[in-house]
Amino acid sequence: MPQIDQLLETWSSQVFWLLVFFGITFFLIGRGMVPKVMSTVALRDKQIADDLAAAQGARDAADDQEEAWRERENENRAKAQGLIGEAKAKAAAASEKKLTAAQKRLDTKLAKAEAAIEEARTTAMGEIEDVAAEATQDIVSRLAGAKVDKRTARTAVKKVLANG
Amino acid sequence: MAAEEGKVDPMKQFQIEPLFGSNWDIAGFNIAFTNSALWMAITVVLLWVFVAGGMKRELVPGRWQMAVETFTGFIDDMLEANVGKEGRKYVPYIFSLFMFILFANLLGLVPIGLIPGVHAFTFTSHFTVTGVLAVISFSIVLAVGFWKHGFKFFSLFVPHGTPLWLMWLIPVIELISFLVRPFSLALRLFVAMMAGHVLLKVLSSFVIDSVNGGAVFGAFIGVPSMLLMIAISALEILVAGIQAYVFALLTSLYINDAEHLH
Numbered sequence: 268m269p270q271i272d273q274l275l276e277t278w279s280s281q282v283f284w285l286l287v288f289f290g291i292t293f294f295l296i297g298r299g300m301v302p303k304v305m306s307t308v309a310l311r312d313k314q315i316a317d318d319l320a321a322a323q324g325a326r327d328a329a330d331d332q333e334e335a336w337r338e339r340e341n342e343n344r345a346k347a348q349g350l351i352g353e354a355k356a357k358a359a360a361a362s363e364k365k366l367t368a369a370q371k372r373l374d375t376k377l378a379k380a381e382a383a384i385e386e387a388r389t390t391a392m393g394e395i396e397d398v399a400a401e402a403t404q405d406i407v408s409r410l411a412g413a414k415v416d417k418r419t420a421r422t423a424v425k426k427v428l429a430n431g
Numbered sequence: 432m433a434a435e436e437g438k439v440d441p442m443k444q445f446q447i448e449p450l451f452g453s454n455w456d457i458a459g460f461n462i463a464f465t466n467s468a469l470w471m472a473i474t475v476v477l478l479w480v481f482v483a484g485g486m487k488r489e490l491v492p493g494r495w496q497m498a499v500e501t502f503t504g505f506i507d508d509m510l511e512a513n514v515g516k517e518g519r520k521y522v523p524y525i526f527s528l529f530m531f532i533l534f535a536n537l538l539g540l541v542p543i544g545l546i547p548g549v550h551a552f553t554f555t556s557h558f559t560v561t562g563v564l565a566v567i568s569f570s571i572v573l574a575v576g577f578w579k580h581g582f583k584f585f586s587l588f589v590p591h592g593t594p595l596w597l598m599w600l601i602p603v604i605e606l607i608s609f610l611v612r613p614f615s616l617a618l619r620l621f622v623a624m625m626a627g628h629v630l631l632k633v634l635s636s637f638v639i640d641s642v643n644g645g646a647v648f649g650a651f652i653g654v655p656s657m658l659l660m661i662a663i664s665a666l667e668i669l670v671a672g673i674q675a676y677v678f679a680l681l682t683s684l685y686i687n688d689a690e691h692l693h
Contacts, residue, residue, distance in 0.1 A: 269445040270557050270625075277447045277467075279460035281559040284468035288475045289531060289564070296475075297527035300482045304503050305522065307488045307496075314490065 399424040439636035441629045445556055467560070470552045474534045482530075502530065509680060514687045521686055524571065528564065529679035536624060536671030540664070555674075556624040558617055565617035568682040572612075576689035587692050616681055623674045627667040634660045 400420040407415045449463035456462065485492075485499025492500060506526045510518030532555055539553025554560045576584040588605035589598070634656045641652035 269442055269447060270559070270621075273447050274559070276461065277463075277465065278559045279457075280449075280462045280465055281447070281467060281554075281557060282563050283457065283460070283462040284464070284471055285554075285560050285563050288468070288471035289527070289567075291475050292478060292531050293524060293527040296479055296482050296530070297523035300479075300486060301503055301523050301526050303488065304482070304485055304499055305507065307492075308500050308504060311490055311492075 396421060396424055396428065399428070439632055439639060441632035441636070444550065444552070444628055444632060445625065447557075466550070466552045467554045467557065470535070470538060470554050474531060474538055474554075477538070478530050478534050481534075502526070506679070510683050510686075513680070513683045514690055517690050518683065518686070521571075521683065525679050525683055528568070528682060529675050532564070532620065532678055533672060533675035536675055537668070539624065539628065540667055540671060553624055553628060555620055556628060558621040561617040561621040562613075564620075564678070565613040568616060568678075568685065569613040571682075572685045572689045575686060579690065580692060584689070584692070587688060612681075612685060616678060620674050620678055623670055627663070627670055630663060631660060631667065634663065 400417060403420040403424055404415050404417065407413055407420070447465045447467050449465050450469060451464050453461075453463045455464070482499055484495040485497075487493065487496050489496060503522070503526060506529060507519065507522055510521055510525060514521065535553065535555045539551050539556070541551055543549050543551050576587070580586075588602040588609065590601065590605065593601045637656040638653045638660070641648040641656070
Protein backbone atom coordinates (compact mmCIF):
# COMPACT_ATOMS: atom_id res chain seq x y z
CA MET A 268 0.00 0.00 0.00
CA PRO A 269 1.88 3.10 -1.23
CA GLN A 270 -0.01 5.26 1.23
CA ILE A 271 1.91 3.55 4.04
CA ASP A 272 5.03 2.42 2.18
CA GLN A 273 5.79 5.94 0.99
CA LEU A 274 4.56 7.66 4.11
CA LEU A 275 7.94 8.68 5.46
CA GLU A 276 9.29 10.08 2.20
CA THR A 277 6.15 11.81 0.98
CA TRP A 278 4.07 13.02 3.92
CA SER A 279 5.75 16.41 4.18
CA SER A 280 5.26 17.07 0.47
CA GLN A 281 1.64 15.91 0.64
CA VAL A 282 0.84 18.10 3.62
CA PHE A 283 2.67 21.10 2.21
CA TRP A 284 1.07 21.03 -1.22
CA LEU A 285 -2.36 20.26 0.19
CA LEU A 286 -2.08 23.29 2.47
CA VAL A 287 -0.94 25.39 -0.48
CA PHE A 288 -3.69 24.29 -2.86
CA PHE A 289 -6.48 24.02 -0.31
CA GLY A 290 -5.38 27.41 0.97
CA ILE A 291 -5.70 28.82 -2.55
CA THR A 292 -9.12 27.15 -2.83
CA PHE A 293 -10.28 28.59 0.47
CA PHE A 294 -8.94 32.12 0.18
CA LEU A 295 -9.33 32.69 -3.55
CA ILE A 296 -12.49 30.72 -4.29
CA GLY A 297 -14.19 30.22 -0.93
CA ARG A 298 -13.64 33.71 0.49
CA GLY A 299 -13.12 35.64 -2.73
CA MET A 300 -15.67 34.31 -5.16
CA VAL A 301 -18.36 32.44 -3.23
CA PRO A 302 -19.63 35.51 -1.32
CA LYS A 303 -20.02 37.34 -4.65
CA VAL A 304 -22.00 34.46 -6.11
CA MET A 305 -24.16 34.33 -3.01
CA SER A 306 -24.70 38.09 -2.98
CA THR A 307 -25.91 37.79 -6.58
CA VAL A 308 -28.40 35.17 -5.47
CA ALA A 309 -29.48 37.32 -2.52
CA LEU A 310 -29.83 40.33 -4.84
CA ARG A 311 -32.00 38.32 -7.20
CA ASP A 312 -34.13 36.97 -4.36
CA LYS A 313 -34.60 40.51 -3.09
CA GLN A 314 -35.48 41.76 -6.56
CA ILE A 315 -38.03 38.98 -6.99
CA ALA A 316 -39.51 39.67 -3.56
CA ASP A 317 -39.71 43.40 -4.35
CA ASP A 318 -41.29 42.74 -7.73
CA LEU A 319 -43.82 40.42 -6.15
CA ALA A 320 -44.62 43.03 -3.51
CA ALA A 321 -45.02 45.68 -6.22
CA ALA A 322 -47.27 43.40 -8.22
CA GLN A 323 -49.33 42.71 -5.10
CA GLY A 324 -49.57 46.44 -4.45
CA ALA A 325 -50.68 47.13 -8.01
CA ARG A 326 -53.23 44.39 -7.75
CA ASP A 327 -54.59 45.76 -4.49
CA ALA A 328 -54.82 49.24 -6.02
CA ALA A 329 -56.65 47.81 -9.03
CA ASP A 330 -59.03 45.98 -6.70
CA ASP A 331 -59.67 49.20 -4.77
CA GLN A 332 -60.31 51.10 -7.96
CA GLU A 333 -62.65 48.45 -9.23
CA GLU A 334 -64.51 48.54 -5.93
CA ALA A 335 -64.83 52.32 -6.13
CA TRP A 336 -65.94 52.10 -9.74
CA ARG A 337 -68.53 49.51 -8.83
CA GLU A 338 -69.84 51.69 -6.03
CA ARG A 339 -70.07 54.68 -8.35
CA GLU A 340 -71.69 52.57 -11.00
CA ASN A 341 -74.27 51.26 -8.57
CA GLU A 342 -74.99 54.79 -7.41
CA ASN A 343 -75.42 55.98 -10.99
CA ARG A 344 -77.66 53.08 -11.78
CA ALA A 345 -79.81 53.77 -8.76
CA LYS A 346 -80.02 57.42 -9.76
CA ALA A 347 -80.99 56.52 -13.30
CA GLN A 348 -83.56 54.09 -12.00
CA GLY A 349 -85.02 56.89 -9.83
CA LEU A 350 -85.19 59.24 -12.82
CA ILE A 351 -86.93 56.62 -14.94
CA GLY A 352 -89.42 55.93 -12.16
CA GLU A 353 -90.17 59.62 -11.75
CA ALA A 354 -90.66 60.13 -15.48
CA LYS A 355 -92.92 57.10 -15.61
CA ALA A 356 -95.04 58.38 -12.72
CA LYS A 357 -95.27 61.83 -14.32
CA ALA A 358 -96.31 60.37 -17.65
CA ALA A 359 -98.87 58.13 -15.96
CA ALA A 360 -100.35 61.12 -14.10
CA ALA A 361 -100.52 63.21 -17.26
CA SER A 362 -102.26 60.51 -19.28
CA GLU A 363 -104.68 59.94 -16.39
CA LYS A 364 -105.60 63.60 -16.42
CA LYS A 365 -106.09 63.61 -20.17
CA LEU A 366 -108.23 60.49 -19.95
CA THR A 367 -110.44 62.02 -17.25
CA ALA A 368 -110.90 65.19 -19.30
CA ALA A 369 -111.85 63.20 -22.38
CA GLN A 370 -114.25 61.09 -20.32
CA LYS A 371 -115.92 64.24 -18.96
CA ARG A 372 -116.29 65.69 -22.43
CA LEU A 373 -117.81 62.48 -23.67
CA ASP A 374 -120.17 62.33 -20.70
CA THR A 375 -121.51 65.85 -21.32
CA LYS A 376 -121.93 65.10 -25.00
CA LEU A 377 -123.80 61.98 -24.15
CA ALA A 378 -126.02 63.76 -21.67
CA LYS A 379 -126.80 66.48 -24.23
CA ALA A 380 -127.61 63.93 -26.88
CA GLU A 381 -129.88 62.05 -24.51
CA ALA A 382 -131.70 65.30 -23.59
CA ALA A 383 -132.14 66.12 -27.26
CA ILE A 384 -133.55 62.67 -27.93
CA GLU A 385 -135.92 62.98 -24.99
CA GLU A 386 -137.12 66.36 -26.19
CA ALA A 387 -137.60 65.10 -29.71
CA ARG A 388 -139.57 62.20 -28.34
CA THR A 389 -141.81 64.45 -26.23
CA THR A 390 -142.53 66.74 -29.18
CA ALA A 391 -143.17 63.75 -31.37
CA MET A 392 -145.49 62.36 -28.69
CA GLY A 393 -147.41 65.71 -28.53
CA GLU A 394 -147.83 65.77 -32.28
CA ILE A 395 -149.04 62.18 -32.26
CA GLU A 396 -151.68 63.13 -29.63
CA ASP A 397 -152.85 66.07 -31.76
CA VAL A 398 -153.05 63.95 -34.85
CA ALA A 399 -154.81 61.16 -32.92
CA ALA A 400 -157.31 63.65 -31.37
CA GLU A 401 -158.17 65.08 -34.75
CA ALA A 402 -158.49 61.63 -36.14
CA THR A 403 -160.74 60.64 -33.25
CA GLN A 404 -163.00 63.73 -33.80
CA ASP A 405 -163.14 62.87 -37.43
CA ILE A 406 -163.94 59.21 -36.83
CA VAL A 407 -166.58 59.99 -34.18
CA SER A 408 -168.28 62.61 -36.35
CA ARG A 409 -168.34 60.28 -39.25
CA LEU A 410 -169.49 57.18 -37.43
CA ALA A 411 -171.74 58.64 -34.77
CA GLY A 412 -172.44 61.97 -36.29
CA ALA A 413 -171.71 63.47 -32.99
CA LYS A 414 -169.54 66.37 -32.54
CA VAL A 415 -166.78 65.86 -30.05
CA ASP A 416 -164.87 68.88 -29.00
CA LYS A 417 -161.21 68.92 -29.17
CA ARG A 418 -160.64 68.69 -25.40
CA THR A 419 -162.69 65.53 -24.88
CA ALA A 420 -161.07 63.85 -27.83
CA ARG A 421 -157.66 64.65 -26.50
CA THR A 422 -158.46 63.27 -23.04
CA ALA A 423 -159.74 60.04 -24.56
CA VAL A 424 -156.68 59.66 -26.74
CA LYS A 425 -154.49 60.28 -23.75
CA LYS A 426 -156.30 57.59 -21.78
CA VAL A 427 -155.92 55.06 -24.56
CA LEU A 428 -152.25 55.96 -25.16
CA ALA A 429 -151.54 55.71 -21.47
CA ASN A 430 -153.10 52.23 -21.42
CA GLY A 431 -151.41 51.21 -24.62
CA MET B 432 1.34 -0.48 -19.56
CA ALA B 433 0.07 -3.34 -17.43
CA ALA B 434 -1.04 -5.41 -20.43
CA GLU B 435 2.56 -5.75 -21.54
CA GLU B 436 3.50 -7.16 -18.17
CA GLY B 437 0.36 -9.31 -18.39
CA LYS B 438 -0.51 -8.20 -14.88
CA VAL B 439 -2.15 -5.22 -13.22
CA ASP B 440 -0.87 -3.99 -9.91
CA PRO B 441 -3.99 -2.54 -8.23
CA MET B 442 -1.83 -0.49 -5.86
CA LYS B 443 0.35 1.17 -8.46
CA GLN B 444 -2.25 3.88 -9.02
CA PHE B 445 -1.64 5.19 -5.52
CA GLN B 446 2.11 5.51 -6.06
CA ILE B 447 3.44 8.99 -5.49
CA GLU B 448 6.13 10.03 -7.96
CA PRO B 449 8.08 13.25 -7.66
CA LEU B 450 7.78 15.22 -10.87
CA PHE B 451 10.34 17.92 -10.10
CA GLY B 452 11.91 19.62 -7.18
CA SER B 453 12.91 16.32 -5.51
CA ASN B 454 15.46 18.20 -3.48
CA TRP B 455 13.20 21.08 -2.38
CA ASP B 456 13.28 21.38 1.38
CA ILE B 457 11.59 23.48 4.01
CA ALA B 458 13.29 23.19 7.38
CA GLY B 459 14.55 19.79 6.44
CA PHE B 460 11.21 18.51 5.21
CA ASN B 461 11.04 17.45 1.59
CA ILE B 462 8.40 19.25 -0.48
CA ALA B 463 8.95 17.73 -3.90
CA PHE B 464 6.24 18.57 -6.43
CA THR B 465 4.63 15.16 -6.99
CA ASN B 466 1.89 13.79 -9.20
CA SER B 467 -0.35 14.17 -6.14
CA ALA B 468 0.48 17.87 -5.97
CA LEU B 469 -0.07 18.17 -9.71
CA TRP B 470 -3.62 16.80 -9.37
CA MET B 471 -4.29 19.14 -6.48
CA ALA B 472 -3.23 21.96 -8.78
CA ILE B 473 -5.49 20.68 -11.56
CA THR B 474 -8.35 20.44 -9.08
CA VAL B 475 -7.86 24.03 -7.96
CA VAL B 476 -7.60 25.32 -11.53
CA LEU B 477 -10.75 23.49 -12.67
CA LEU B 478 -12.62 24.55 -9.55
CA TRP B 479 -11.53 28.14 -10.16
CA VAL B 480 -12.67 27.91 -13.79
CA PHE B 481 -15.99 26.43 -12.68
CA VAL B 482 -16.73 29.08 -10.07
CA ALA B 483 -15.36 31.91 -12.26
CA GLY B 484 -17.84 30.86 -14.95
CA GLY B 485 -20.62 31.55 -12.49
CA MET B 486 -19.38 35.04 -11.62
CA LYS B 487 -21.18 36.89 -14.38
CA ARG B 488 -23.57 38.14 -11.72
CA GLU B 489 -26.49 38.37 -14.09
CA LEU B 490 -29.98 38.89 -12.77
CA VAL B 491 -31.26 36.14 -15.01
CA PRO B 492 -28.61 33.44 -14.70
CA GLY B 493 -27.33 31.35 -17.59
CA ARG B 494 -26.78 27.63 -17.25
CA TRP B 495 -23.26 27.89 -15.89
CA GLN B 496 -24.11 30.59 -13.37
CA MET B 497 -27.15 28.54 -12.38
CA ALA B 498 -24.94 25.49 -11.77
CA VAL B 499 -22.50 27.42 -9.56
CA GLU B 500 -25.38 29.06 -7.67
CA THR B 501 -26.93 25.64 -7.16
CA PHE B 502 -23.75 24.48 -5.41
CA THR B 503 -23.41 27.57 -3.22
CA GLY B 504 -27.12 27.37 -2.46
CA PHE B 505 -26.75 23.69 -1.59
CA ILE B 506 -23.97 24.40 0.92
CA ASP B 507 -25.85 27.42 2.25
CA ASP B 508 -29.02 25.37 2.80
CA MET B 509 -27.06 22.56 4.44
CA LEU B 510 -25.44 24.95 6.92
CA GLU B 511 -28.74 26.76 7.49
CA ALA B 512 -30.45 23.43 8.26
CA ASN B 513 -27.68 22.03 10.48
CA VAL B 514 -26.24 25.08 12.19
CA GLY B 515 -28.85 27.78 11.68
CA LYS B 516 -28.28 31.50 11.07
CA GLU B 517 -24.76 31.35 12.49
CA GLY B 518 -23.92 28.73 9.88
CA ARG B 519 -23.70 31.24 7.05
CA LYS B 520 -20.23 32.41 7.98
CA TYR B 521 -18.90 28.89 7.42
CA VAL B 522 -20.15 28.75 3.82
CA PRO B 523 -16.75 29.69 2.30
CA TYR B 524 -14.97 26.94 4.23
CA ILE B 525 -17.56 24.19 3.73
CA PHE B 526 -17.96 25.15 0.07
CA SER B 527 -14.19 24.98 -0.47
CA LEU B 528 -14.03 21.67 1.37
CA PHE B 529 -16.94 20.09 -0.47
CA MET B 530 -15.96 21.26 -3.94
CA PHE B 531 -12.27 20.48 -3.45
CA ILE B 532 -13.05 16.90 -2.39
CA LEU B 533 -15.78 16.49 -5.02
CA PHE B 534 -13.56 17.67 -7.86
CA ALA B 535 -10.65 15.55 -6.60
CA ASN B 536 -12.84 12.44 -6.39
CA LEU B 537 -14.36 12.98 -9.83
CA LEU B 538 -11.04 13.87 -11.48
CA GLY B 539 -9.60 10.60 -10.19
CA LEU B 540 -12.32 8.79 -12.14
CA VAL B 541 -11.68 10.53 -15.45
CA PRO B 542 -10.35 7.83 -17.81
CA ILE B 543 -7.36 9.76 -19.03
CA GLY B 544 -5.29 6.58 -18.55
CA LEU B 545 -6.39 5.88 -22.12
CA ILE B 546 -3.66 8.30 -23.19
CA PRO B 547 -0.38 6.35 -22.95
CA GLY B 548 1.92 7.49 -20.21
CA VAL B 549 -0.71 9.58 -18.39
CA HIS B 550 -2.32 8.39 -15.18
CA ALA B 551 -5.07 9.91 -13.17
CA PHE B 552 -4.27 10.28 -9.49
CA THR B 553 -6.86 10.49 -6.75
CA PHE B 554 -5.20 12.37 -3.92
CA THR B 555 -8.24 11.87 -1.69
CA SER B 556 -7.25 8.20 -1.56
CA HIS B 557 -4.27 9.18 0.60
CA PHE B 558 -4.85 9.51 4.31
CA THR B 559 -2.12 12.11 4.53
CA VAL B 560 -4.41 14.36 2.50
CA THR B 561 -7.76 13.41 4.04
CA GLY B 562 -6.09 13.55 7.45
CA VAL B 563 -4.99 17.16 6.95
CA LEU B 564 -8.49 18.14 5.82
CA ALA B 565 -10.00 16.35 8.82
CA VAL B 566 -7.55 18.06 11.17
CA ILE B 567 -8.43 21.47 9.68
CA SER B 568 -12.15 20.76 10.20
CA PHE B 569 -11.54 19.49 13.72
CA SER B 570 -9.38 22.50 14.56
CA ILE B 571 -12.14 24.82 13.42
CA VAL B 572 -14.59 22.98 15.66
CA LEU B 573 -12.23 23.27 18.64
CA ALA B 574 -11.38 26.90 17.97
CA VAL B 575 -15.02 27.94 17.54
CA GLY B 576 -16.10 25.88 20.56
CA PHE B 577 -13.53 27.28 22.98
CA TRP B 578 -13.71 30.81 21.61
CA LYS B 579 -17.49 30.92 21.89
CA HIS B 580 -18.07 28.94 25.08
CA GLY B 581 -14.71 28.86 26.89
CA PHE B 582 -14.51 26.02 29.35
CA LYS B 583 -18.25 25.53 29.08
CA PHE B 584 -17.40 23.77 25.82
CA PHE B 585 -16.57 20.72 27.93
CA SER B 586 -20.26 20.44 28.79
CA LEU B 587 -20.52 18.98 25.28
CA PHE B 588 -19.40 15.73 26.91
CA VAL B 589 -22.36 15.69 29.28
CA PRO B 590 -25.53 15.19 27.22
CA HIS B 591 -28.86 16.42 28.55
CA GLY B 592 -30.53 14.09 31.03
CA THR B 593 -27.43 12.18 32.02
CA PRO B 594 -28.16 10.49 35.38
CA LEU B 595 -25.77 11.55 38.10
CA TRP B 596 -24.61 8.03 38.83
CA LEU B 597 -23.43 7.65 35.21
CA MET B 598 -21.28 10.80 35.38
CA TRP B 599 -18.13 8.71 35.61
CA LEU B 600 -18.91 6.88 32.35
CA ILE B 601 -20.87 9.03 29.88
CA PRO B 602 -18.39 11.95 29.62
CA VAL B 603 -15.58 9.49 28.99
CA ILE B 604 -17.52 7.83 26.18
CA GLU B 605 -18.49 11.21 24.77
CA LEU B 606 -14.89 12.40 24.94
CA ILE B 607 -13.67 9.33 23.09
CA SER B 608 -16.37 9.66 20.43
CA PHE B 609 -15.41 13.33 20.08
CA LEU B 610 -11.71 12.57 19.72
CA VAL B 611 -12.40 9.84 17.18
CA ARG B 612 -14.14 12.32 14.89
CA PRO B 613 -11.10 13.51 12.91
CA PHE B 614 -9.96 9.93 12.38
CA SER B 615 -13.35 8.71 11.23
CA LEU B 616 -13.64 11.76 8.98
CA ALA B 617 -10.26 11.12 7.37
CA LEU B 618 -10.47 7.34 7.16
CA ARG B 619 -13.99 7.27 5.71
CA LEU B 620 -13.03 9.33 2.68
CA PHE B 621 -9.66 7.66 2.19
CA VAL B 622 -11.06 4.12 2.46
CA ALA B 623 -14.06 4.80 0.24
CA MET B 624 -11.95 6.29 -2.52
CA MET B 625 -9.23 3.67 -2.30
CA ALA B 626 -11.62 0.71 -2.19
CA GLY B 627 -13.43 1.79 -5.32
CA HIS B 628 -10.25 2.35 -7.28
CA VAL B 629 -8.74 -0.95 -6.14
CA LEU B 630 -11.92 -2.80 -7.08
CA LEU B 631 -11.91 -1.27 -10.56
CA LYS B 632 -8.24 -2.20 -11.04
CA VAL B 633 -8.81 -5.77 -9.81
CA LEU B 634 -11.75 -6.20 -12.19
CA SER B 635 -9.71 -4.77 -15.05
CA SER B 636 -6.99 -7.33 -14.33
CA PHE B 637 -9.69 -10.03 -14.50
CA VAL B 638 -10.69 -8.75 -17.93
CA ILE B 639 -7.14 -8.61 -19.25
CA ASP B 640 -6.01 -11.95 -17.81
CA SER B 641 -9.15 -13.84 -18.84
CA VAL B 642 -9.00 -12.52 -22.41
CA ASN B 643 -5.32 -13.48 -22.55
CA GLY B 644 -6.33 -16.91 -21.30
CA GLY B 645 -8.52 -17.62 -24.32
CA ALA B 646 -11.95 -17.00 -25.82
CA VAL B 647 -13.84 -19.19 -23.34
CA PHE B 648 -12.33 -17.51 -20.30
CA GLY B 649 -12.83 -14.17 -21.99
CA ALA B 650 -16.52 -14.81 -22.58
CA PHE B 651 -17.28 -16.24 -19.15
CA ILE B 652 -15.06 -14.09 -16.95
CA GLY B 653 -13.94 -11.14 -19.02
CA VAL B 654 -17.36 -10.01 -20.28
CA PRO B 655 -19.16 -10.18 -16.88
CA SER B 656 -16.20 -8.44 -15.24
CA MET B 657 -16.34 -5.71 -17.87
CA LEU B 658 -20.08 -5.22 -17.29
CA LEU B 659 -19.47 -5.11 -13.56
CA MET B 660 -16.73 -2.51 -14.09
CA ILE B 661 -19.14 -0.30 -16.00
CA ALA B 662 -21.71 -0.60 -13.22
CA ILE B 663 -19.11 0.05 -10.52
CA SER B 664 -17.77 3.05 -12.42
CA ALA B 665 -21.26 4.52 -12.23
CA LEU B 666 -21.38 3.65 -8.55
CA GLU B 667 -17.98 5.30 -8.03
CA ILE B 668 -19.27 8.56 -9.50
CA LEU B 669 -22.08 8.38 -6.95
CA VAL B 670 -19.62 7.57 -4.17
CA ALA B 671 -17.42 10.50 -5.21
CA GLY B 672 -20.37 12.84 -4.63
CA ILE B 673 -21.60 11.11 -1.50
CA GLN B 674 -18.20 11.08 0.21
CA ALA B 675 -17.66 14.77 -0.49
CA TYR B 676 -21.16 15.42 0.84
CA VAL B 677 -20.60 13.28 3.95
CA PHE B 678 -17.34 15.05 4.72
CA ALA B 679 -18.98 18.46 4.40
CA LEU B 680 -22.13 17.37 6.23
CA LEU B 681 -20.26 15.89 9.20
CA THR B 682 -18.04 18.95 9.41
CA SER B 683 -21.12 21.17 9.52
CA LEU B 684 -22.67 18.92 12.19
CA TYR B 685 -19.51 19.18 14.28
CA ILE B 686 -19.52 22.95 13.81
CA ASN B 687 -23.11 22.91 15.03
CA ASP B 688 -21.92 21.16 18.22
CA ALA B 689 -19.30 23.86 18.66
CA GLU B 690 -21.79 26.68 18.03
CA HIS B 691 -24.68 25.39 20.12
CA LEU B 692 -23.15 22.68 22.36
CA HIS B 693 -26.11 20.33 22.67
